[in-house]
């Protein structure tokens with residue numbers, strides 16, 4: 001099985017639109033699993049017409065960690081020359097999740113700000129702080145009407161650990177892929193270049209970079225390319241909404257050529273892509289004329305992969 005990750009750097013350039021239509025095209029002749037790795041703002045399932053209630057199952061995740069204080073142990077600090085009056089945990093927390101409660105003469109933890117980094121645990125000389133596992137999200141498995149399953153993750157509001165959620169999503173998707181003997185797993189990564197994106201890209205066989213002809217999208221894409229290069233993963237590019245800036249489209253084409261990144265295809269700017277989203281349908285289903293566009297992207301991607309592997 002080959003794993004393909006769709007990545008953009010910038011949000012809103014049409015990554016999920018591309019992933020959904022490519023998934024539908026790929027599923028015509030292959031067994032595959034789609035994974036929405038944007039646990040902060042998942043929407044691939046919606047683009048494929050699946051709402052939360054349409055999923056076959058949801059299971060909760062406890063990959064998050066929050067800090068827990070033992071007041072008893074902390075109070076023993078008056079006997080502890082290392083911490084007395086120093087409030088080491090307050091200084092250690094770079095997320096301002098610990099403040100000093102003058103009234104109680106104890107540290108106070110703000111759960112919403114704690115990201116579970118563990119720095120305060122190391123700083124505390126009397127082991128008054130420990131990390132406890134907390135429920136931070138959920139994973140859903142559903143069957144799309146286009147003949148392939150989707151695995152989607154949702155981070156709970158105010159919780160951290162989206163990278164860990166993506167790791168769990170990939171584990172669940174791998175189990176399903178093994179069951180159905182999938183040929184491909186296609187991952188829709190989050191925007192940016194942070195933990196959830198790294199967790200999506202790492203271990204992928206190929207990356208499809210989606211961008212649009214604007215300087216902002218190009219800037220974010222160049223950071224995403226650095227990330228892909230770091231992991232030494234082959235990639236190809238797709239330029240979405242070509243019509244919005246022809247000159248910049250040519251500049252992008254030059255950039256990809258100069259940097260040996262194959263241009264897998266271009267997608268025109270067309271109001272019917274928006275209409276497809278409004279109707280919760282992949283673009284290739286909403287407007288069958290788009291099939292040619294995505295067929296070209298898919299064929300070029302599979303050809304490039306064939307040449308590499």
Ligand code: SF4
Pocket residue numbers: 066067092093094095096097098109113114115116117118119120121
């Ligand atoms: S675990 Fe990290 S973020 Fe949470 S309170 Fe401790 S230092 Fe702050």
Ligand code: SF4
Pocket residue numbers: 073074075077083087088089090107123124125126127128129
């Ligand atoms: S570092 Fe430990 S002992 Fe010192 S104030 Fe914080 S919790 Fe209490």
